[in-house]
Amino acid sequence: MMEFIKALGLRIEYEFLTTGVMFTKGRLKISVTKVSRSDQFGVYENLKQFSNSHLVEISISLPEGDDYTSAAKAVRDFADQLKPICDMQKLEYWR
Template sequence: MTTALQGVNLATLTSSAAPSLQEFVLQGSILDGSCDALIHRLQALCDNVDDGIETFKDHEIVFIIRTGPNQPVQLRGRRSLDHINMPWQLRYVGQSDVSDKNRSVTVRSFLDSCASENLPQFLQEIGFRIEYEFVAEGHMFRKGKMKITVSKIYKMPKPGQLDGLEPMTMSRLVELSVVAPSGSDTVADDMRTFAEQLKPLVTMEKVMPVMTMK
C-alpha cells in the first residue's frame, strides 16, 4: 500500500520542532440571508475574482488516535467532490499557541500534503478512528497571501453517505487564514486590517483552543 502518509512518525507530529509552517486564523459566521452581501464585499476587496468567483464542495473526515496520556493526535483528510480526480489532502493542525495572549489571531502549527485515494482505509488500518465527517460547500477568495472561505457546513445522514445532506445551521462559516513560516507575526496585522473591512457584516475572532477530545 502506498500513500503520502507512509514514513511519517506520529511522534513528530506532536513535536514543536516538526512543523516549519504556522497557520494564522480568524473565524466568524454570517446568517444565510446576509451571505450575498458578504460575497459582494469580498468581490470588491479580493484578487481572484476577474474570472469569476471560485467555488468548492469538499468532503472532510477528521481522524483521531490516542498515543498516550497526552493530547490525542488528530489528522484531517479532505477531498474535492467537484473534481474527483484530485488527490486527497491530508492535514495536521496543532493546538493553538496560547503563550502570547496579546496575539490578535489564532496561531497553530501546520502540516499539509497530498495523499492517494485509499487514505481513509490506510489511517484506520494503522489505528486511527473516524471522529466525525462533514461536507463543506461555498466560495473561496484570495487577497495576497490570505485565503478567505465562506462555507455552508452539511452533516451526513450516515457515515460515508453523500446523498441527503442536511445543513447543520442557518448560517455560514467565514474563515480567514494565512500559512506562513514560523515567526511571521506581522501577518496578524494584515489579517486584522482586512477583517475590519468586513464589518459590520461579519466580525472575525480568534479560534478558541480545544483542550479535550471525545
C-alpha cells in the same frame, strides 16, 4: 486512505462536508462555506445543513522565520472590514 486511518487505531466519530467559495487578496485566503452533514457515512445525497449560517475563515501563509507582525495586521484589518456582518475570532492551535 481509510485503511491507513484504521491501521493507526483511529475511528470516525462524525463526518461533515463544506461547500463554498475561496477568495484571495494578496497573500490572504478567505473561504466562505456552508457546513452540511450526512446521516450515513460515505453517503452524500440528501445532505442536511448544520445551520443557516456561513463559516468564514481567513488564513495567510508565511515562510519560516519571516516576521509575522505585518501579516497579522493584514488579517486583523480584513477581519475588521467584516465586523458589521460577522464576528471573526482568533484561534490558537498551540494551546
